[in-house]
Amino acid sequence: MTSPLSDLTGFYLARFLSAFGIYGHGILLGLVLGIPWLIVASECLWITRHDACYKQLASKWTKILAIIFGTGAASGTLMEFGLFTVWPEFIRLGGQYLFYPFFLEVFAFLSEVTLIVLYWVSWDKLAGTWTHVAIGVGLALGSNISGFLITSVNVFMQYPMIGASVVNGQLQVDVVRAFLNEASAITGAHAVLGGWVYSFGLVMAMYAYRLLRAKGDEQTNWAAFKLTSLAFSIPIPVLAFLGDQQGKLLAKYTPATLAALEGAYNTIPSGFPNLLAYGDWDRPIKGLIEYPVDFQHPLLYLQWYSKIGLAVIMGLIALFIALKVIRGKRISRTWLSLSILAAFFGIVVNILGWYVKEVGRQPWVIYGLVKVTDILSPTFTITPIAVAAVAGMLVLAILGISYTVYTIALKE
Amino acid sequence: MTPLDSALTLFAFTMFTHVLGASLVLGFSWLAFGLELAGRRRNERTYVDSSKAISKAIVLIYATIGSLGTAITVELFALWPDFTKTLGTLLWWPFAFVATSIIANFLMIAIYWYTFDRIGTSLHLAVGFFMALTSSLIPLNFRTMIAFTNQTVGLSENAVEPILLYANPSLPPLYAHTIFASLSTGGFVICAAAALGIYMKRGSAAVNSSLFRQGVTVGVGFLVPQALAGAWYLWTLGQNVPRMFAAVTGLYIQYSGVADTQLFLPNVFALKLTFVGYLILAGMWLRSTSERRTPSKLGIAVAATVGLLASGIILIGETMQEYSHLPYLIIDRFKASDLLNAGFPFSAVGIFIVGFGVFFGLLLTILYVAYVKE
Numbered sequence: 001m002t003s004p005l006s007d008l009t010g011f012y013l014a015r016f017l018s019a020f021g022i023y024g025h026g027i028l029l030g031l032v033l034g035i036p037w038l039i040v041a042s043e044c045l046w047i048t049r050h051d052a053c054y055k056q057l058a059s060k061w062t063k064i065l066a067i068i069f070g071t072g073a074a075s076g077t078l079m080e081f082g083l084f085t086v087w088p089e090f091i092r093l094g095g096q097y098l099f100y101p102f103f104l105e106v107f108a109f110l111s112e113v114t115l116i117v118l119y120w121v122s123w124d125k126l127a128g129t130w131t132h133v134a135i136g137v138g139l140a141l142g143s144n145i146s147g148f149l150i151t152s153v154n155v156f157m158q159y160p161m162i163g164a165s166v167v168n169g170q171l172q173v174d175v176v177r178a179f180l181n182e183a184s185a186i187t188g189a190h191a192v193l194g195g196w197v198y199s200f201g202l203v204m205a206m207y208a209y210r211l212l213r214a215k216g217d218e219q220t221n222w223a224a225f226k227l228t229s230l231a232f233s234i235p236i237p238v239l240a241f242l243g244d245q246q247g248k249l250l251a252k253y254t255p256a257t258l259a260a261l262e263g264a265y266n267t268i269p270s271g272f273p274n275l276l277a278y279g280d281w282d283r284p285i286k287g288l289i290e291y292p293v294d295f296q297h298p299l300l301y302l303q304w305y306s307k308i309g310l311a312v313i314m315g316l317i318a319l320f321i322a323l324k325v326i327r328g329k330r331i332s333r334t335w336l337s338l339s340i341l342a343a344f345f346g347i348v349v350n351i352l353g354w355y356v357k358e359v360g361r362q363p364w365v366i367y368g369l370v371k372v373t374d375i376l377s378p379t380f381t382i383t384p385i386a387v388a389a390v391a392g393m394l395v396l397a398i399l400g401i402s403y404t405v406y407t408i409a410l411k412e
Numbered sequence: 413m414t415p416l417d418s419a420l421t422l423f424a425f426t427m428f429t430h431v432l433g434a435s436l437v438l439g440f441s442w443l444a445f446g447l448e449l450a451g452r453r454r455n456e457r458t459y460v461d462s463s464k465a466i467s468k469a470i471v472l473i474y475a476t477i478g479s480l481g482t483a484i485t486v487e488l489f490a491l492w493p494d495f496t497k498t499l500g501t502l503l504w505w506p507f508a509f510v511a512t513s514i515i516a517n518f519l520m521i522a523i524y525w526y527t528f529d530r531i532g533t534s535l536h537l538a539v540g541f542f543m544a545l546t547s548s549l550i551p552l553n554f555r556t557m558i559a560f561t562n563q564t565v566g567l568s569e570n571a572v573e574p575i576l577l578y579a580n581p582s583l584p585p586l587y588a589h590t591i592f593a594s595l596s597t598g599g600f601v602i603c604a605a606a607a608l609g610i611y612m613k614r615g616s617a618a619v620n621s622s623l624f625r626q627g628v629t630v631g632v633g634f635l636v637p638q639a640l641a642g643a644w645y646l647w648t649l650g651q652n653v654p655r656m657f658a659a660v661t662g663l664y665i666q667y668s669g670v671a672d673t674q675l676f677l678p679n680v681f682a683l684k685l686t687f688v689g690y691l692i693l694a695g696m697w698l699r700s701t702s703e704r705r706t707p708s709k710l711g712i713a714v715a716a717t718v719g720l721l722a723s724g725i726i727l728i729g730e731t732m733q734e735y736s737h738l739p740y741l742i743i744d745r746f747k748a749s750d751l752l753n754a755g756f757p758f759s760a761v762g763i764f765i766v767g768f769g770v771f772f773g774l775l776l777t778i779l780y781v782a783y784v785k786e
Contacts, residue, residue: 070518070522071518073479073518074515074519075515077482077511077515078511078512078514080482081511082511084500084507085500085507085508088496088497088500088501089497091500092493092494092496094489094493095488095489095491095492095493095496095753096493096753099486099755099756102486102489102490103490106486107771109482110483111774113475114774114778115774117472117476117778118774118781121781121782122785125785125786377504378501378570390512393512393515404526
């Protein structure tokens with residue numbers, strides 16, 4: 001057994017374990033942000049068009065949502081306890097300064113939980129009524145507000161300078177301003193819409209696969225594919241706009257991170273990135289070399305540009321397919337295959353986005369104020385075998401859930 | 413209301429509700445497994461169907477009241493951030509175990525419910541057994557933490573010896589009491605729910621009758637060991653944590669420095685004993701009449717009260733456990749008032765409680781839609 005504070009390997013194992021848990025939870029959470037809207041849309045179409053295939057879709061997606069949500073909630077508990085035990089000082093800081101978003105999130109989460117269960121248990125009794133649709137809207141709002149509020153905590157960790165300052169060595173936090181500001185609005189909306197795109201994409205890919213393999217009722221599969229592909233494409237332009245706004249936030253509050261994302265080791269005197277960041281072609285982006293070493297991440301731009309590149313390809317595929325659907329044109333097998341690729345890119349883009357955000361903040365947990373090494377438990381011990389055991393358990397859980405979802409989505 | 417009162421009220425409100433839900437999941441899990449096992453062995457379909465009905469209730473409770481665990485976590489670190497940090501630092505071992513148990517339990521519950529009659533009998537029974545087992549492992553580790561807050565066994569400097577955590581003298585009786593109480597309460601609540609089902613003519617009459625009979629048998633059967641484990645716990649407290657013993661019983665107060673806020677506890681304890689007495693008598697009567705196909709209206713009314721009172725006993729037990737600690741969070745180490753988050757808006761506690769009230773309203777709606785609405 002090794003103590004992370006005295007052993008760099010232990011420290012990185014602790015970080016790996018936390019990152020693994022948080023990503024695992026985040027991937028499931030992203031699906032819960034978007035799938036409820038698909039269910040609501042499908043039930044609305046069932047009511048208005050009297051087309052039974054939409055009823056079937058809403059029913060199937062509700063089952064899938066319940067499984068994903070349950071696993072997500074359970075993995076959230078694992079994550080909470082992970083934070084408790086590995087990073088107890090972070091829990092203290094969070095509790096002391098960020099109780100508003102956490103408390104509000106609890107209520108959003110409880111609304112989401114109860115409404116998911118209510119939506120499910122009332123399926124046989126209320127489905128096909130506007131009351132049932134209203135329950136669905138409530139659960140979708142609950143999940144989205146919950147996601148937004150948790151993201152706002154992350155925003156505080158990225159941009160503490162908006163709501164906090166150090167006065168006489170003491171951290172002073174305006175608890176409302178810290179989580180309700182321009183950065184939380186932009187980043188929160190980006191995170192929620194990112195979840196939409198990624199979850200709509202996955203459902204779309206499911207039906208593209210069914211169509212390619214001729215599984216199930218073809219008419220239902222096409223209805224699902226058309227609905228999800230339209231839903232997939234709509235938020236993408238908004239995401240591009242919000243992404244640009246996030247770049248401007250970086251330029252304003254954390255220019256060292258911007259330099260890292262642009263791969264600017266030396267100052268960029270002028271150019272297109274300068275125009276995007278500052279609205280001025282000739283305003284220089286200061287190079288990383290001009291910042292203290294704690295703020296430098298010379299390799300982050302690789303992940304960042306990979307993310308942008310994949311997002312552009314995904315967006316183009318999504319828009320082409322959406323145009324074909326709107327015009328009523330035939331979707332060829334090639335485009336069906338490409339839609340699966342776009343959905344896969346959606347997952348990768350999502351993961352890379354969070355990776356860039358989290359690694360871009362290192363070595364700080366609260367940017368410029370608290371370092372990761374300051375919040376690590378002095379007593380927590382960890383071994384590679386323990387990490388492998390936990391990671392293995394999580395992988396098994398994810399595989400089990402994936403198989404169940406696969407069974408429901410593709411075989412039933 | 414002082415900030416400490418507000419904090420304790422908010423925390424108690426959430427914690428007790430969650431514990432009740434967790435107890436029901438534990439009790440129901442063993443009941444579901446036991447009924448399915450009996451049904452498969454005796455080839456009694458009614459037992460298997462009863463187990464299936466319980467498994468749906470487990471999913472509903474786990475998904476809703478179980479989620480209050482998140483609220484408890486948030487409340488803990490928002491109300492007592494330094495205390496929570498200390499808990500995380502010292503007790504990471506049981507926290508890690510409990511997190512693992514929760515994940516495993518969730519998976520088992522989901523698989524058990526979803527695969528009912530879809531997979532082989534033996535495999536499903538194995539899943540049911542592990543569902544019940546993992547639901548029992550969760551309180552083992554939570555009770556380890558509670559026992560540590562009673563008496564800091566294994567603490568040296570700023571670290572805890574993990575093995576000694578589990579050697580805390582409070583732990584065995586507290587854990588035994590938790591398990592038996594969960595089984596007993598689960599049985600009585602099932603009996604009450606089945607009685608209401610019979611009265612309102614909802615669900616299968618055969619399943620309701622079976623659950624009524626089995627529920628009251630389990631309820632009464634485990635009430636006796638529950639009471640014995642309770643007495644054992646109290647005796648252990650008297651030996652090791654006299655402050656708590658004095659607060660609960662009202663005896664030897666002069667030696668234990670009991671706080672004014674705890675003076676109501678002996679009355680609560682007396683109420684709990686009264687409830688236990690009622691449950692034994694009512695339970696035995698219900699058991700003796702349960703061979704009838706349809707219980708009388710009086711039987712249905714009594715069954716409803718045993719469900720409520722058994723749940724009440726869980727809440728009373730948690731009240732006694734939490735309030736007998738005062739003024740400490742960890743006895744003789746950390747005072748609740750000293751570690752309170754001064755920045756927390758205590759005046760808003762009422763709003764938070766109203767928020768939880770809305771949540772309970774939704775829960776009732778769920779129960780209504782799931783079990784009453786046609």
